[in-house]
Amino acid sequence: MRIAEIFDSLQGEGPAMGRPATFVRLAGCNLRCEGCDTELGQWQELTPLSVEEKVIGNRVIITGGEPTLQMAELSDLIMLLHRAGKEIHIETNGTNLISEDVLKMVHCAVVSPKRGSDFHPAYWSVKGNVHFKFVIGKAPWCWRSQQLEKHVCALPKERVWIMAFGTDPDLPEAQEAWSLALRLGVNYSDRLHIRLRRE
Numbered sequence: 001m002r003i004a005e006i007f008d009s010l011q012g013e014g015p016a017m018g019r020p021a022t023f024v025r026l027a028g029c030n031l032r033c034e035g036c037d038t039e040l041g042q043w044q045e046l047t048p049l050s051v052e053e054k055v056i057g058n059r060v061i062i063t064g065g066e067p068t069l070q071m072a073e074l075s076d077l078i079m080l081l082h083r084a085g086k087e088i089h090i091e092t093n094g095t096n097l098i099s100e101d102v103l104k105m106v107h108c109a110v111v112s113p114k115r116g117s118d119f120h121p122a123y124w125s126v127k128g129n130v131h132f133k134f135v136i137g138k139a140p141w142c143w144r145s146q147q148l149e150k151h152v153c154a155l156p157k158e159r160v161w162i163m164a165f166g167t168d169p170d171l172p173e174a175q176e177a178w179s180l181a182l183r184l185g186v187n188y189s190d191r192l193h194i195r196l197r198r199e
């Protein structure tokens, strides 16, 4: 499978914010979000088994790019990690469905829909281990506050997170994300890895 990088860190955003994990970043994405800060062009080919062997701690976060583009290899990797007793998290843009058989081995899936894409809310929202993370901001793929209201009201609020876009450590749009989360009765996510990049 095509792996962009594997590294250990703390999760900076979303429901596992602040928790230590091994991050497995799969290469490639089916979307082209302007301002995407993920390096998508370079990877190495590894087997799912060799990836699983690099996960030392108890928690693993599979991210991308878009991990579901390599669905067969992704399923094999999740099975291996599950057998090894790891707490598995996955981050996806939600455009490709992960089968229920695979999803039930996952502790937490975070679907981060991009504005204008089909993220299959009816499928994901009934899965109790799926959270939604909406990013607000000025980039074309980011959500505007007004647009989110109609989406969020159809989703389980305890599993919805709102976060500001940006790589400025001051996160200038964090206040808007906070206010919107408060108004809608959903969760706010900060971006700790961006905040703490400050020198």
Ligand code: SF4
Pocket (backbone or CB within 6 Å): 029, 030, 031, 032, 033, 036, 037, 038, 064, 065, 066, 093, 114
């Ligand atoms: S879905 Fe995520 S990884 Fe893919 S282009 Fe958009 S921001 Fe980048």
